Every structure is written in structure tokens, then in C-alpha cells.
Amino acid sequence: MITAIVMIHAEAARIPETAQALADLEGVAEVYSCAGDVDLIAVVRVRDHEQIAEVVTQRINKTAGVLRTDTHIAFKSYARADVEAGFSIGE
Template identity: 70%
Template sequence: MLTAFVLITADVHSIPETAQDVADIDGVTEVYSCAGDVDLIAKVRVRDHEQVAEVVTNRINRLPGVARTTTHIAFRSYASSETEAGFSVGE
């Protein structure tokens, strides 16, 4: 499975509706509203890059409240115990 994070700039007047529309798309597993440079962050879990393109380009980007997106593909996932082990220096 491939994981991608889609940073979404949305119309400020329709953020809750846009978030729900994004969440309703097949392949989107979670959507977060957030503070900062973007309004929403969507987590996409699909089989391959072609499906990422389908979800982002043909579905998310075409929603009425979406102004812009930036997509980041994840290489590896770390749990908290794995993260701590990665930073331990010979303890």
C-alpha cells in the first residue's frame, strides 16, 4: 500500500463541507482541519501511484471548495517505539 498526504488550501467559507467531501472519497482514510499554511490535510492509502493520481487529480482537485493541493508521498512509517530506538545512541 502507498500512503500520501495531501495538503489542501480550501475556500475559507466552506472548510467543513470540503473536509467532508474529501473524506467521502474512496482511498482517503482521514482528513484533518488544521492551523498553518494549509486548511486541510488528507491521508490517502491506495495500491499504487496511478491511484494516487486518480484520487488527487481527478477527485480532490475537482471539488468546489478546493483551491490548491500539494501531495507528499510517504516512504516509511514509524511508531513511537521505533522512533525512540532510531534516535538512541548505543544506550
């Protein structure tokens, strides 16, 4: 499974509707509204890189309210338990 994090700049007046439309797209696992440099963050989970290209360019970028995206592909996932286990000294 490949995970991509898509930072999304959206039309301010359409953020709630855009977020819901993105959440309904196949391949989009989660969508967050947030403060900071971007308006929305979408987590895309697919089986291969070709699907990332399809989800981002053919679905997300064509969703009403989306102005611009910046996509980051995740290499490895770390959970709280993974990080704590890495610092454990044989307890």
C-alpha cells in the same frame, strides 16, 4: 500500501463541508483541518502510484471548495514504538 499526504488550500467559508466531502472519497483515509499554511490535510492510502494520481487529480482536486493542492508521497512510516526502539540500548 502507498501513503500520500495532500496539503489542501480551501475556500474559507466551505472548510467543514469540503473536509467532509474529502473524507467520503474512496482512497482518502483521513482529513484534518489545521492551522498554518494550509487549511486541510488529507491522508491518501492506495495500492499503487496510478491510484494516487487518480485520487488527487480526479477526486480531491475536483471537490467543491478545493482551491489548490500539494502532494507528498511518504517513503516510510515511523511510529512512537519504532523511534523508541531505535534509541534503546538493549534494555
